[in-house]
Amino acid sequence: MNENFLKETTSICPECHKVLQARLVEKNRQVMMVKSCSEHGTYEDVYWSDVDEWERVRRYSTIGDGLENPRTEVEKGCPYDCGICPDHKSQTILSIIDVTNNCNLKCPICFANATAAGYQYQPTLDQIKAMIDNLAANKPVSVKALQLSGGEPTLRDDLPEILRHAHAAGIHHLEINTNGIRIANDPVFLQRVLDADVSSFYLQFDGVTPEPYKTTRGLDLLPVKMKALDNLRTAGHDSVILVVTLVKGINDNQVGQIIDFAAKNHDLIRCVNVQPVSITGRIDRNKLADYRITIPDFTKLVEEQTGGQIKRSDFFPVPSVVPFARAVGALKGTRFPEFTMHEHCGMATFVFVEDGKITPITRYANVDGFMNSMTRVAELANTGHKVKANVEMIRSLSNLKLKVLGPLIGGVMKEGTYEALGRLMRKIIMIGAMHFMDPYNFDLERVQRCGIHYAVPDGRIIPFCTMNSLHREKIERQFAKSIEPIRV
Numbered sequence: 001m002n003e004n005f006l007k008e009t010t011s012i013c014p015e016c017h018k019v020l021q022a023r024l025v026e027k028n029r030q031v032m033m034v035k036s037c038s039e040h041g042t043y044e045d046v047y048w049s050d051v052d053e054w055e056r057v058r059r060y061s062t063i064g065d066g067l068e069n070p071r072t073e074v075e076k077g078c079p080y081d082c083g084i085c086p087d088h089k090s091q092t093i094l095s096i097i098d099v100t101n102n103c104n105l106k107c108p109i110c111f112a113n114a115t116a117a118g119y120q121y122q123p124t125l126d127q128i129k130a131m132i133d134n135l136a137a138n139k140p141v142s143v144k145a146l147q148l149s150g151g152e153p154t155l156r157d158d159l160p161e162i163l164r165h166a167h168a169a170g171i172h173h174l175e176i177n178t179n180g181i182r183i184a185n186d187p188v189f190l191q192r193v194l195d196a197d198v199s200s201f202y203l204q205f206d207g208v209t210p211e212p213y214k215t216t217r218g219l220d221l222l223p224v225k226m227k228a229l230d231n232l233r234t235a236g237h238d239s240v241i242l243v244v245t246l247v248k249g250i251n252d253n254q255v256g257q258i259i260d261f262a263a264k265n266h267d268l269i270r271c272v273n274v275q276p277v278s279i280t281g282r283i284d285r286n287k288l289a290d291y292r293i294t295i296p297d298f299t300k301l302v303e304e305q306t307g308g309q310i311k312r313s314d315f316f317p318v319p320s321v322v323p324f325a326r327a328v329g330a331l332k333g334t335r336f337p338e339f340t341m342h343e344h345c346g347m348a349t350f351v352f353v354e355d356g357k358i359t360p361i362t363r364y365a366n367v368d369g370f371m372n373s374m375t376r377v378a379e380l381a382n383t384g385h386k387v388k389a390n391v392e393m394i395r396s397l398s399n400l401k402l403k404v405l406g407p408l409i410g411g412v413m414k415e416g417t418y419e420a421l422g423r424l425m426r427k428i429i430m431i432g433a434m435h436f437m438d439p440y441n442f443d444l445e446r447v448q449r450c451g452i453h454y455a456v457p458d459g460r461i462i463p464f465c466t467m468n469s470l471h472r473e474k475i476e477r478q479f480a481k482s483i484e485p486i487r488v
Contacts, residue, residue, distance in 0.1 A: 003027045006051075012079070013037035014439035017470060019077065022443070026051045033441055045288065045440045048344060050296035053312070057343045062319040064090040064340030064449065068139040071460055078444050079470060083460035084453065090340045092461065093451035095135045095143045095171075099128060099162065101151040101476065104181050107217045121151075121476035123457050125158055129165050131455035136169040138461075141335050145173040147202060154182040154189070160196035167197060175241070177202040179221070180228035187231055194235055200270065203228065205242040208261050212251035233268050238426065241271040246433075248293045255298065256305025259358070262429055266353045271430040274298055278438040278468070288440060295347050298433045306358065310431065314360040315347040316367060318451075323374035330381035331389060342446040348432030361428065370399035437465040 004026040011022035011033065022035035024047055031048040048054040072083025081087070101121040123131070135143040146166050153159060153176055163174050176193065180203050183190050203225065206212040210220035232240060242262060246252060255274070262269040276293045299312040318341045325336045350361040361367075373396030380389035437446060442465070450463035456475050467475075 003032075006031060006054075009033075010078075010444040011035050011442045012439055012444075012469075013040055014043060015040040017439065019079075019444075033443070043440060046292050046294055047441055047443070048296055049294045050300075053296040053299070054344065057317045057347070060317045060320045061343045062322045062338075062340045064338055066090060067092075069137065071134075079442075079447050079463075079466045082462040082466045082471060084463070088448055088450075088463070090449045090451045091141050091337055092135065092138055092143050092453045093337050093339055093341065094145045094147060094453075095461075096147045096149050096177075096452065096454045096464070097123075097128060097131050098149050098151065098454065099123065099153045099156050099159070102155050103150060103152040103179075104155065105152070105179055105217055105221075108215075119477060119480040121480050122156075123479065125161065127457045127479075128162055130459075131457065132162075132166050132169050132171065134459060135455050135461065136171055141337055143171055144337055145175070146171045147175040147177055149177040149202075152179055152181070154178050154193075157189075160192045163193065163196035163198055173199045175200045175202045177204075177243070178228075179204045179217075180224050181221075183231055184224045184227035187235070190231055190235060194237060200239040200241055201228075201232065201237070202241045202243055202273075204245075205258070206245055207251045207254045208257045209254070212247075212254065215250050216245060216247065229265065229268060238268055239270050240268050241273050242269060244272065244274045245277055246274050246293055246298060247277045248291055248297075252293060252297075252301055253305075255301040256307075259302065259306060259310070259431060262431075263351075263353045263356070263358050266429055269429060270426070271432065273430075274433040276433065276435045278436045278465075279440060292441075295344070295433050295435050299347065302431065309358045310349065310351065310360050314349040314362045315432075316349065317343040318346045318348070319343055320367070320371060323371040323378065327374040327377035327381070327389075327393070330378045331386070331393065337451075339451060340449060341451040342443075342449040344435075344443075345446055345450070346432060346434040348430055350428040350430050352428055364401040366399040370396055373399065437469065439469050442469060 006024040006026055009022050009024060011020050012018065013020055016037065016039060018037060020035045020037055022033050025032050025034055029051050030046055031051050031054045032044055033047040034042065034044050036042040066086070066088045067084055070084050070086045070088065072081050072085045074081055074085050074087055078087055098121070132146065135146065148159065148162060159176070166174050174197070176198055178201055183201065205225055206216050208222070210222050213219065213221040229240065242258065244251070244258060259272055262272050276295070276298065277291055279288060279291065299315045303311050318339045322338050322340055325338045329336045352359045352361065373392060377389045377392045377396065380392060437443065447463055447466055450465060452464040454462045454464065454467045456462060457479050458475070462471055
């Protein structure tokens with residue numbers, strides 16, 4: 001089979017986790033990762049399933065400047081110095097704290113529950129408060145968003161106190177990652193959490209029919225999801241992210257239906273966040289090929305299953321929005337979180353729902369033209385030309401249809417506040433995919449530019465993909481209360 005060399009990178013062996021040189025090559029219009037371990041042989045896996053999309057996205061690559069106060073030194077080299085070390089190039093965009101690995105489910109595809117692990121990891125309240133304070137101390141930009149995860153975090157009765165401490169520490173966007181069971185069955189607990197000013201619920205949602213849940217979760221959870229959504233709506237909450245673990249042959253035929261469901265419930269649902277399944281344990285190589293699905297597969301499914309209402313070209317990689325953050329920050333004389341994540345980590349678009357029809361934001365905006373203007377705004381403001389920068393900011397609006405986007409984008413530009421951004425997000429739905437890595441497709445370039453970081457009890461802050469591929473078990477066992485299987 002002919003192959004076309006694309007670039008060199010660095011990866012790890014899926015078996016022994018030794019650092020390996022890897023090649024990205026094009027085969028049959030797919031981008032493949034090829035690597036060899038002297039002990040365990042050669043591995044080949046799909047990195048991105050469409051080489052044209054891979055090339056389109058590369059031009060948005062933006063290297064960040066990382067943290068001014070890394071927590072660990074460079075000793076063993078990436079990915080073993082995670083903590084975060086001085087080699088890390090991105091700020092923390094979303095922080096995560098696993099508040100427990102206890103769960104009221106036994107999902108076959110989960111990497112973070114007590115039953116699967118065989119031990120109980122549940123940090124104390126004081127440990128969690130210390131992790132929150134550690135995140136808030138990040139420089140030059142403090143953490144603005146925190147997700148409480150697990151296991152199933154709603155099993156902790158002290159969740160409201162954790163939320164209140166995060167607010168006191170200055171972290172005001174707070175998400176709870178949940179399967180929805182307690183939200184559906186315990187409205188009193190739900191109200192306690194809402195009273196603690198939670199921002200969003202990150203609701204596991206694998207489909208609109210029973211079948212995907214039976215396969216991925218072991219039972220039909222669809223009625224639970226519906227009840228959880230009903231309870232949230234009744235309580236007056238209006239920010240839910242549907243989190244879809246996408247598995248080829250399991251629920252990849254429901255992408256369009258899930259988006260349609262979100263559109264019909266857009267009073268409540270702010271985002272559909274798709275996560276192609278990552279293989280964090282050992283797996284037969286033939287099964288790996290059967291399960292592997294990448295971001296270009298997802299965007300193709302969206303176009304096909306929405307009848308072209310949303311096209312592949314409507315999706316942009318995460319760092320495409322960096323110029324906007326830098327421009328507003330330069331005008332305000334401050335810094336905002338900059339999404340300098342690797343361009344192949346995630347893609348998204350935003351849609352309006354109008355009279356039952358989905359319309360991507362790209363129909364109302366020249367995204368590239370607008371972001372190019374934002375780059376010029378930042379350059380002018382940073383070189384002392386604030387008046388010219390403001391003029392360029394006004395000119396940038398020519399890239400937008402003002403009747404639709406002017407008041408929304410203009411409000412964010414003028415105020416530069418979380419509240420203004422929240423008003424924008426409540427007018428649109430984000431449709432996105434974040435493809436977390438596993439040892440088979442692991443790329444250290446992506447690790448060093450990761451913006452999703454776990455805080456752990458020993459004071460370290462660890463990128464998502466290294467946490468789940470390399471560090472989780474060691475850290476959790478260090479702080480585990482029990483090594484007996486937990487029954488819930």
